[in-house]
Amino acid sequence: MVHRTPIAISLKDVTVSLGGRTILENLDLDLPAGQVTAVMGPSGAGKTTVLRLITGQLRPDSGEVRVGDARVDQLGGKELGKLRRGIGVLLQNGALFTDMTSFDNVALPLREHTDLSESLIRRLVLMKLEMVGLRGAADLYPAELSGGMKRRVATARAMALDPGIMIYDEPFAGLDPISLGVSLRLIRDINGALGTTSVVITHDVREVAALADNACIIADRKVIASGTPRELSASDNPLIRQFMQGEPDGPVPFHYPAAELADQLLATGDRR
């Protein structure tokens, strides 16, 4: 994959094993700066592992993880904290603090990491909430918000410190069509307005086509394809085609590995 833009995040020859199972093996991935890149793949392929590698929550068994000039896999406590302040992450269900209002949720990173006055924090928070269209919900608690609204407040919280990188973990899962449209526009707007590098971890192929500048597919423990969404859709690789077209059977089988059905049905014994 040839990029004209500089690389913001780069994973080189990364291998990760968890609980004796290899999740990623010799994975190479470059995410260009200032663009929206979708990291796709079937469930359980290791997409969220990539997120955890970039944020330094997980160290690879071998290989390099770079964000800007920093080697994330070698960073210690304080440097890691500094790095994380520059990365905004939207987790799957928003992960808002349920004992705080939307306003306080968004204000939290500002109060923790800056010495700004409360009146300035108030203005910043209202601006962030305005950007996600929820200034009117500033005083509501997460329990009073819908699923889509929660994620928008969480998006505002993730960009509270104006990070250079935004990572969205499954931002479209379980959203109704209207919320989904809102989310798509929001990710695009944030990318356009703030010039952030955006990483969207998802398996929603159709949304990726509408949103991403680049996309890559992780399967079989590595990146099996990368390019623009259009290039991926045109691929004749059976695995990529199965994924992009959403075919139930193909190189990724419909059935979980099992003994032959006939053998199992005809077997004697009262249990399986």
Place this chain on the structure above:
Amino acid sequence: MNGTASRTALTAPVREMGRAGLFLLTAFSRMRFGRRQFAEILRQVYFAGVRSLVIIVISGFFVGLVLTLQTYDTLTRFGAADAVSTVLALSLFRELGPVLAALLFAGRAGTSITAEIGLMRATEQLDALDLMAIDPMERIVQPRLLAGLIALPALVLVFNITAIVGGIFFAVYLMGSDPISFWANMQSSVELFRDFGGGMLKSVCFGFVAAWLAVWFGWSARPTSEGVALATTQTVIATAIAVLVLDFILSAFML
């Protein structure tokens, strides 16, 4: 049970204790005191302490009532009804106050701390803190640990006071004992440091252990509904056992 299984059954609790100990060391090694931390500790004292007041006051009053009723009945047989306030005060200050309040605290505040932290783990709130470069140990664990340390001794005081009120209600108002001798006997038989101070020292230890176990079980809970439910139950059981064992050890050293 084969050899491996029995070994695992023996080593599992030891491992768990080791992990809980390391967790506590980590929490203390990252201790930081700032204005915000102080405000959070106060908030947790409110949740763990003030919100436990109702159960502590009601239980304290009835424990005082029943304790006086039982001792009054027994002591009257020996013509020693005057000693009822001595028995009440000594048993409350030394044992019943700290132990019963700690058990009630585990049921009321401990479970809610465990469930809260377990659910924070299940709903990725702890992850979110970590990702925002806010240390969950500092923000979530430490304030709750210190709140237990502060709240339980205060609750024990309230428990003791309401129990004595219950005792007075029974002995003086219902049985017609002389209030002056009731107070005088209590005052002359209770030693400030040995009886009252010893009980308060116990309550500090119990508060610390109760908060530690509640936070630990929440922190290490599996992030599922069953995991949180199990952790909540474990908090009550483990705290009850730890408090009773610790009570014996502390009493043995104090007497």
